[in-house]
Amino acid sequence: MKITSSSKQEIISLPVPIYSSIKIADAIDKDGIEYAMFVGIDEKYVQQLKELSLDKSDTAIQNNTGDRRRFGEGSYEEWYKKNRTPFVLIDKQKDVLAAIIWFGPKSLGKKSLKFGEESKDVIQNEWHTVVWRCYPMYRGRGLMKAFSQYVMGVYKEQFLENIKFWAGMDNRNDAMVSLSLKLGFKADMENSDLKSNWLVVVKDA
Numbered sequence: 001m002k003i004t005s006s007s008k009q010e011i012i013s014l015p016v017p018i019y020s021s022i023k024i025a026d027a028i029d030k031d032g033i034e035y036a037m038f039v040g041i042d043e044k045y046v047q048q049l050k051e052l053s054l055d056k057s058d059t060a061i062q063n064n065t066g067d068r069r070r071f072g073e074g075s076y077e078e079w080y081k082k083n084r085t086p087f088v089l090i091d092k093q094k095d096v097l098a099a100i101i102w103f104g105p106k107s108l109g110k111k112s113l114k115f116g117e118e119s120k121d122v123i124q125n126e127w128h129t130v131v132w133r134c135y136p137m138y139r140g141r142g143l144m145k146a147f148s149q150y151v152m153g154v155y156k157e158q159f160l161e162n163i164k165f166w167a168g169m170d171n172r173n174d175a176m177v178s179l180s181l182k183l184g185f186k187a188d189m190e191n192s193d194l195k196s197n198w199l200v201v202v203k204d205a
C-alpha cells in the first residue's frame with residue numbers, strides 16, 4: 001500500500017477529543033482502492049465500529065478479540081477515557097471503516113478483555129500497547145504492515161521520551177502473530193502465558 005502524507009499537516013496533540021478526527025494521509029492499495037487515514041474516529045465510523053464488533057459472521061473478530069463487549073455492547077466513551085488513540089483507514093469510495101489501529105499507555109503484559117482483563121492498570125510511562133483490526137472485506141490484502149508502520153511513526157513522535165510498544169495476542173492467531181513479527185516485534189516469554197495462549201510481543205519504538 002502506498003501512503004502519501006496530507007500536505008497540510010496540522011500539529012497534532014494526542015489523543016484528539018472524542019469523535020473528532022484529523023486526516024493525516026491518503027493511501028492506495030495494490031488493486032487501486034483508495035483510502036483516507038485519520039487519527040481519531042468520527043461518530044459515523046464509531047457506529048460502524050460497533051456494528052462490525054457485533055458481526056457474528058466475522059469469526060476472527062469474535063474469536064480473537066473482546067470487541068463485542070468493548071464496542072458492541074460496551075461504551076465507546078468509556079473506552080476512550082482510557083487515553084486510547086485510534087487511527088482509522090476509510091475506504092473513500094464506499095465510505096466504510098476498513099481497519100483500525102489503536103495505541104495507549106498500558107503496563108507491559110497486562111491481559112486484554114478477551115483474556116480476562118479485570119484489575120486496574122498501573123501505568124508505566126514507557127509502555128504503550130498497540131492493537132490491530134482489519135475488517136473482512138479488507139483483510140488479507142496486505143494493508144496492515146504499511147498502515148502500522150506509518151501510524152507507529154506518527155504516534156511515537158508525540159512522546160519526547162523513548163516509548164516502547166507491546167502487544168498481546170492469542171498465539172494461535174496466525175495473521176496477528178505474523179504481522180507483529182514482520183513489524184519487528186519479538187516474543188516476550190517472561191510476560192506471556194502460553195498455557196492460556198497469551199503471547200506478548202515487544203518492540204522499541
Ligand SMILES: CC(C)(COP(=O)(O)OP(=O)(O)OC[C@H]1O[C@@H](n2cnc3c(N)ncnc32)[C@H](O)[C@@H]1OP(=O)(O)O)[C@@H](O)C(=O)NCCC(=O)NCCS
Nearest residue numbers: 060064132133134139140141142143144169175176178179
Ligand atoms: C490480525 C489482522 C489485523 C492482520 O491483518 P491482515 O489484513 O490479515 O494482514 P495483512 O494482509 O495486512 O498481512 C500482514 C502480514 O502478515 C502476513 N499474514 C497475514 N495473514 C497471515 C496468515 N494467516 N498466516 C501467515 N502470515 C499472514 C502477510 O503475509 C503480511 O506480510 P507481508 O506484508 O510481508 O506479505 C487481521 O487479520 C484482523 O483484523 N484479524 C481479526 C482481529 C484480530 O485478530 N486482531 C488481533 C487481535 S490480538
